Amino acid sequence: MTVFDVQKIRQDFPILKEKIRGKDLVYLDNAATCQKPQAVIDSIVHLYSHDYANVHRGVHTLSVRSTDKFEGARTKVKEFINAGSEKEIIFVKGATEAINLVAQTYGKANIKLGDEIIITAMEHHSNIVPWQMLCEQTGAILKIAPISQQGELIFDEFKKLVNDKTKLISVVHMSNALGTINPVKEIIAIAHEKGVPVLLDGAQAIPHITVDVQELDCDFYVFSAHKLYAPTGVGVLYGKQALLEAMPPYQGGGDMIRKVTFEETEYNVLPYKFEAGTPNIADVVGLGAAIDYLNTIGMAKIAAYEAELLAYATEKAQSIQGLRIIGEADHKGAILSFVLDKIHPHDIGTMLDSLGIAIRAGHHCAMPVMDFYKVPATARASFAMYNTKEEIDVLMNGIESLIEVFG
Amino acid sequence: MFDDLRDLYQEVIFDHNRNPRNFRIIENSDKKVEGFNPLCGDRLTLYLQMEGDVIADASFQGSGCAISTASVSLMTEIVKGKTEQEAEELFKKFHEMTTGKDENFNLEAIGKLAVLAGVREYPARVKCATLAWHTLDAAIKNEQQAISTE
Ligand SMILES: Cc1ncc(COP(=O)(O)O)c(C=O)c1O
Numbered sequence: 001m002t003v004f005d006v007q008k009i010r011q012d013f014p015i016l017k018e019k020i021r022g023k024d025l026v027y028l029d030n031a032a033t034c035q036k037p038q039a040v041i042d043s044i045v046h047l048y049s050h051d052y053a054n055v056h057r058g059v060h061t062l063s064v065r066s067t068d069k070f071e072g073a074r075t076k077v078k079e080f081i082n083a084g085s086e087k088e089i090i091f092v093k094g095a096t097e098a099i100n101l102v103a104q105t106y107g108k109a110n111i112k113l114g115d116e117i118i119i120t121a122m123e124h125h126s127n128i129v130p131w132q133m134l135c136e137q138t139g140a141i142l143k144i145a146p147i148s149q150q151g152e153l154i155f156d157e158f159k160k161l162v163n164d165k166t167k168l169i170s171v172v173h174m175s176n177a178l179g180t181i182n183p184v185k186e187i188i189a190i191a192h193e194k195g196v197p198v199l200l201d202g203a204q205a206i207p208h209i210t211v212d213v214q215e216l217d218c219d220f221y222v223f224s225a226h227k228l229y230a231p232t233g234v235g236v237l238y239g240k241q242a243l244l245e246a247m248p249p250y251q252g253g254g255d256m257i258r259k260v261t262f263e264e265t266e267y268n269v270l271p272y273k274f275e276a277g278t279p280n281i282a283d284v285v286g287l288g289a290a291i292d293y294l295n296t297i298g299m300a301k302i303a304a305y306e307a308e309l310l311a312y313a314t315e316k317a318q319s320i321q322g323l324r325i326i327g328e329a330d331h332k333g334a335i336l337s338f339v340l341d342k343i344h345p346h347d348i349g350t351m352l353d354s355l356g357i358a359i360r361a362g363h364h365c366a367m368p369v370m371d372f373y374k375v376p377a378t379a380r381a382s383f384a385m386y387n388t389k390e391e392i393d394v395l396m397n398g399i400e401s402l403i404e405v406f407g
Numbered sequence: 408m409f410d411d412l413r414d415l416y417q418e419v420i421f422d423h424n425r426n427p428r429n430f431r432i433i434e435n436s437d438k439k440v441e442g443f444n445p446l447c448g449d450r451l452t453l454y455l456q457m458e459g460d461v462i463a464d465a466s467f468q469g470s471g472c473a474i475s476t477a478s479v480s481l482m483t484e485i486v487k488g489k490t491e492q493e494a495e496e497l498f499k500k501f502h503e504m505t506t507g508k509d510e511n512f513n514l515e516a517i518g519k520l521a522v523l524a525g526v527r528e529y530p531a532r533v534k535c536a537t538l539a540w541h542t543l544d545a546a547i548k549n550e551q552q553a554i555s556t557e
Contacts, residue, residue: 344472376448
């Protein structure tokens, strides 16, 4: 595609034709999960209709076909994030499982009593709780790098937290509650000066930003397929090969072993060492199809278009009296979190839904962020490549009308 | 523009949301219980002053959506002067009404509270309406711990 043709893209997403309460659907809850193009839906139907069997086991034709497609998807992921090797791509259930995996394998093996783990004050619960659990198990201490009112990491404060006791830094690449894109290269540079590995939670960044794990030099990168136009139930853990080699396995079972006797078990090579049991074959294949689809458009073009959408939405939002944007970082992805004077986000959500507009109202699994801004919840419109300026107009008109109704 | 929502957001609800009744603290109250709806972040503290088993005074503090604010505001008005048992019976009726299981539910029998019947059509909002009553229930049963709708 040479020019970015949003109308053509919209044609590829069957659900966008859906009517909600009699109105055209305006889907602005993409940060929670985004919709699937026909190509992804078809890839799953095709697999189950023609190529499906278990992977890595049979010598029969279908098992070979299924394995090829499954491993083909791994190669697509590897290329999509520019990993060095397929061995560095571990399929898991989602970003959440990927973080738990790192906490319970790398973390348990390397983090001890009195050691420190650094996260930021803008993390999703899934990048808080696994570390709290690890700290409880090991006696390590969780340090929180603070954020400013604007919603940016206070870099100097972060730097001060990094010391000889720091054993791991885990940071969100792009915040789901605020939209903030963190200065991850600078964070990684500081961490590596002290020899500390960095995990990036890319759950939100992955559909919006070109991610190159080698250029970033991050040690771990995690994301969920369902936020990348792909099916639910699949996530990716990228890890540098040397780190993954040295880590103990996560779960035991089939596929992750090379040889089992009752006396001892020899673990399989990467990436299978971390993939115990029959994987989510069809949805991994769906992820491969989503990446193919995105490649026909190009991440750079998507990012440029979404930046335009966000700028348009932000400007409109700023002109609405009584609306306060939560998260005004200089470097932001396509998320607009806001509150309205005297109108609870849940009421905003229900009212907009009656107009066919889907937004998220709540704490966005980031309760500490809500506490920081002293709000119980926010309303959040999050944009994807298939959204349009006309849809943003519908949203803003809806907000203005509901402010009137509430009076 | 919001015609579809007229059953849910009746004028009475807007009124109670703008001017919540009994929105104050009862110093040295006999009962004080916190209610929390983690999904939406609604939080309220309910205060009860008892005379024997009669609720002599009821008040609340906290913040929530229009539905939950109107619900707790209405509730504090209605339970005043009622015995604990009468209040519990109202809770039962209110619960039946909001969960919408009984199609023949008699709205007249529940009086003013009928303005909240609209949540039946909005499953995601039922908890907003019932939080107040779950909190009252906990207070009557002397459960001091914060209650949560999840
Ligand atoms: C920043 C961030 N991290 C992690 C997650 C967890 O993703 P999942 O629930 O798919 O595991 C999310 C999902 O909302 C997220 O936004």
